[in-house]
Amino acid sequence: MRIRVMIAEDERLAREELAYLLAQEEEIELLPNATNGRELVELVAAHEPDVVFLDIKMPEMEGIQAARMLAARKRQPLLVFCTAYENYALEAFGVNAVDYLLKPIEPHRLQQTLTRVRGRLQSAQPPQAPQGTLPQSTRVAKLLLDDGERFNVIDPEAILYAMRDDRVIQIYTATQCYTSKMTLQQLEDKMKAHPFFRIHRSYLVNILYVAEIAPWFNGAYNLTLKDAKRTQLPVSRSYAKELLKLLEGS
Numbered sequence: 020m021r022i023r024v025m026i027a028e029d030e031r032l033a034r035e036e037l038a039y040l041l042a043q044e045e046e047i048e049l050l051p052n053a054t055n056g057r058e059l060v061e062l063v064a065a066h067e068p069d070v071v072f073l074d075i076k077m078p079e080m081e082g083i084q085a086a087r088m089l090a091a092r093k094r095q096p097l098l099v100f101c102t103a104y105e106n107y108a109l110e111a112f113g114v115n116a117v118d119y120l121l122k123p124i125e126p127h128r129l130q131q132t133l134t135r136v137r138g139r140l141q142s143a144q145p146p147q148a149p150q151g152t153l154p155q156s157t158r159v160a161k162l163l164l165d166d167g168e169r170f171n172v173i174d175p176e177a178i179l180y181a182m183r184d185d186r187v188i189q190i191y192t193a194t195q196c197y198t199s200k201m202t203l204q205q206l207e208d209k210m211k212a213h214p215f216f217r218i219h220r221s222y223l224v225n226i227l228y229v230a231e232i233a234p235w236f237n238g239a240y241n242l243t244l245k246d247a248k249r250t251q252l253p254v255s256r257s258y259a260k261e262l263l264k265l266l267e268g269s
Contacts, residue, residue, distance in 0.1 A: 020137055021046045025062060027053040027073035027082065028101070033122060037072060037101060040129050047133075056080025060088050068096045070117070070136050075102040086114040097139055099132055115214070115227070119266075142212035162209065164190065164199040171197050175213045179228050179244055180252060181206055183221040193246050218242060218254040218262055226266070 024047055028034040034052055041047050050066045053059035057080045059073060071089070075082045086098050098116045101124060117139055118132040162178075164171040173192070181190045183203045190197040190206070199206070207215065207223055214226045230245040238256035243249055254262060 020140060021048055022133070022136060022140065023048045023050055023066070023069045025050045025053065025059070025066065025068035025071045025096070027056065027059040027071060027077065027085070029054050029074065029077045033074070033101075037124060040124060040126055041072075043126070044130070044133060054078075056082060056085030059085050063089055063092070063096060067094060069140060070097040070099060072099045072101050072120075075100055075104055083114065086116070090114055097136055099136070139212055164197050164201075173197065175210060175215075176225075176227070178210075178215075178225055179246055179250065180222060180224040182223075182252075191250075216258075216262055216265060218252060218258050220255065222252050224252060229266070232263070232266075 024041055026034055026037055026041075026049070028037065034054075038049055038052070041049060050068050051062055053062050053073075055078045056073075059071065059077075060080070063071065073082045073085065077085075080088075082100060082102070086100075089095055089098070098114065099118045099120060100116050101120045101122060103122045105121065117135050120128055120132060162173045162175050164173060173190070177192045179191045179193060181188050181203060187198050187200055188203050188206060190199060203217075203221065203223055207217060210223070215223055216226050218224050224242065224244075228244045228246065229242060230249070231243045232254065233241050233243070235241050235253075238259060240254035240259050240262075242252045242254050244252070
């Protein structure tokens, strides 16, 4: 799969270094670079990249503001933030960023990001229509949950978290709880194209709704969600390190 990439970075050396690293990867097409947020919005409209690697701090229009403008487009590019600042990770994932890379960017982290990008792009492609049928113009990704009586159709982005409860799992949105006979691992596999993370052997959380994480004891943490109830979930010691690294973009 060929990926059309645009870089938005006001520092020339950082821009050239990222372009060099990307050029070492297979099937990467580098598009014209942007040096500020306003220029990025204009270049995206002209070139329609698959993914944009953008800095947080840029002149004229900062990266988060530019990302919000790009999110309003009918054809949205995937977003990867590249920054020297650790404290913007949650805000970045709030605009549905694929990843958050801290400078200086390590080649292995860039490769991990490109794997995520390829996964997102592949999941967004409409399935090939059988011969003799009309192709689908759009593909709406929904989650079908069989509770034993009916199929509930849920938007994955509406899910706050899921938890294992004996032989079923409970899936929570802001307004409702659904029950499914699938395993938590099966749900996690279905959610690979969405920003979900296993925080405990019994919990899967949508990181877009993470409000804060506080140390608990023995290396474990408590995670608080952004919902009206300020739901708290346990983060086990074995998952805490990877979660913190993900949110920090390291």
